[in-house]
Amino acid sequence: MRRIIIGVGGVTNGGKTTLTKRLLASLPNCCVVHQDDFFKLPEHIEVGEDGFKQWDVITSIDMEAMVNTVTAWIENPAKFARSHGVTVCRLNEEHGENDIQILILEGFLLYNHKPLADMCAQRFYLTIPYEECKHRRSGRDYPIPDPPGLFDGHVWPMYLKHRCEMEESGVSVVSIDGLLSKDDIFNQVYTNIWNKILNFS
Numbered sequence: 001m002r003r004i005i006i007g008v009g010g011v012t013n014g015g016k017t018t019l020t021k022r023l024l025a026s027l028p029n030c031c032v033v034h035q036d037d038f039f040k041l042p043e044h045i046e047v048g049e050d051g052f053k054q055w056d057v058i059t060s061i062d063m064e065a066m067v068n069t070v071t072a073w074i075e076n077p078a079k080f081a082r083s084h085g086v087t088v089c090r091l092n093e094e095h096g097e098n099d100i101q102i103l104i105l106e107g108f109l110l111y112n113h114k115p116l117a118d119m120c121a122q123r124f125y126l127t128i129p130y131e132e133c134k135h136r137r138s139g140r141d142y143p144i145p146d147p148p149g150l151f152d153g154h155v156w157p158m159y160l161k162h163r164c165e166m167e168e169s170g171v172s173v174v175s176i177d178g179l180l181s182k183d184d185i186f187n188q189v190y191t192n193i194w195n196k197i198l199n200f201s
């Protein structure tokens with residue numbers, strides 16, 4: 001049985017969740033692990049020198065728990081799928097597609113954690129410019145609402161810092177322009193994933 005882990009990373013509001021939902025609905029035997037589900041409780045988030053709770057750093061996320069969840073999928077993808085409500089099917093053997101199991105990791109800091117980055121066979125990275133990001137973020141409702149000034153004082157500077165660290169680490173990513181239409185982004189990524197699967201031993 002082949003199994004493949006796909007990363008959907010990138011900037012906040014870059015379109016990661018939107019893309020992931022469409023991939024989940026289109027790819028066979030496909031599960032997802034969202035990094036946002038592993039945020040620590042607010043009382044465990046430090047306040048930084050910038051005066052803001054430090055949500056946009058890797059230590060705000062329980063990465064050990066996230067990696068453990070991914071490990072559970074690796075050990076038994078079909079069991080993981082069934083327990084997450086995904087119907088497991090066999091694909092057409094004529095096309096060499098039988099028994100593929102796919103896991104999508106979705107999150108804004110996937111590739112700044114080496115163990116997680118190393119688990120991904122393909123890493124997509126969505127980007128959008130500052131103005132568009134600020135605009136989209138202003139319309140979002142998070143479990144903890146953004147205090148005034150958070151975007152410019154913490155979110156965007158941390159994005160730039162982590163992006164720079166990711167690039168310096170040498171991890172290879174497929175950059176996706178998040179300004180493209182939702183359809184174009186989906187088609188580009190979907191095609192890329194199938195190419196990867198069909199060339200995957």
Ligand SMILES: Nc1ncnc2c1ncn2[C@@H]1O[C@H](COP(=O)(O)OP(=O)(O)O)[C@@H](O)[C@H]1O
Nearest residue numbers: 011012013014015016017018136178180181182
């Ligand atoms: N390609 C796109 N073009 C325009 N708006 C988009 C696109 N992709 C996502 N959005 C919108 O941007 C906002 C954030 O999208 P979302 O997928 O939740 O981002 P993320 O998961 O990266 O934070 C949502 O309002 C969504 O509808």
Ligand SMILES: O=C(O)c1ccc[n+]([C@@H]2O[C@H](COP(=O)([O-])O)[C@@H](O)[C@H]2O)c1
Nearest residue numbers: 011012013036039055056108142143144
């Ligand atoms: O989901 C939460 O509990 C949560 C609590 C506080 C903040 N967030 C924000 O979630 C953002 C990452 O999620 P996303 O979907 O925008 O990529 C990050 O920029 C955080 O500032 C998210």
